[in-house]
Amino acid sequence: MGRAPCCDKTNVKKGPWSPEEDTKLKTYIQKHGTGSNWIALPQKIGLKRCGKSCRLRWLNYLRPNIKHGGFSEEENNVICTLYLSIGSRWSIIAAQLPGRTDNDIKNYWNTRLRKKLVGKQRKDQQSQACRVSNLKQEIKSEPEYFAGVITQTSYWPSEHNSNMHMQVTNNHYVSSQHYDLNNQTSFGNLLLNNNTATATDTFNSQVACDVSLQQEQVYPITMNMINPINSGSDTCLPSNIFPRFENLPNELSDLICVNQLLQVDGSMQGFHGIGSLDMTNNNGSTNTTSTESTSWGDINSLVYSPNLASDYEGYPQGIPQDITFEESRYFGFPMQ
DNA sequence: AAAGACGCCAACCGCCTCTAG
């Protein structure tokens, strides 16, 4: 049995709002506020509407200082950057753009920006596929090394060390702050702090982020892992992630970039390239559940998602047939 | 000119989270 409906569905009006309804709602809220009870509001003002519908109408249309349409280039950049960093958290994205509603941004993304980005993605894939292929040859020549990297390295904090102290630096500022990476708000703040600080040039800035775990381990992380758009040819991954491949930062960066760009539709995909590695904790047991008890709604995307298979239809050279299970996971290729 | 395709966007639906009792 489902939950009880919030209102009598048979007795509420649906569809577009009339100017009279708008006036009633607007006048009442401006005068009395919402009274912290949307469900009761329509009855008070004699509207045959669901309370949720009133709330939506107010938030998306009637509220003062709402902007509609005409997204600027800067707003486009902010939306793209945040989407690639945190996925479809429209309310968080909207919070960074005064006057914009989550619904507006969602519609704008779905109808325009996504197409724009996918077009760019297809171009990039063609040039990068070649480099991925070359690197794969190197992996094959040193399989024991990559097997070690894939199974033994955890870049996502376990439950035991999820409270991180991060020193975040970029071209504009240095901040030092504690983040609880199992807390969505805290982690969101980390992302937003970086992105909003560079709102005017988010596509160009280099952001380095040193993460000191409680256990005195140091895991440098670049925002390239979070934001693939920053993964240009001149960006660097920290050398101690792949210590024996410190001469290959660009190639690794491209790997992550390819992996991420192919997952435009997933949330938290910015972490997928690294997060798709097994999360192995200190006692050696596989820890894919380290974040399951958190408030992250979509944290499972940190491990391989078979739903991504369809994203590979446009992979120019096809998925290598002889790729191993771990390599598949590492590259984010669908299971075969 | 007509019909079908396409794009846009307001609004709805249903799930999840939060919180008061």
Added chain:
DNA sequence: CCTAGAGGCGGTTGGCGTCTT
């Protein structure tokens, strides 16, 4: 601690306008 209900959110739909054939 548990539960019910309201708020919040993201995915999806349907209607309308515009474009293309």
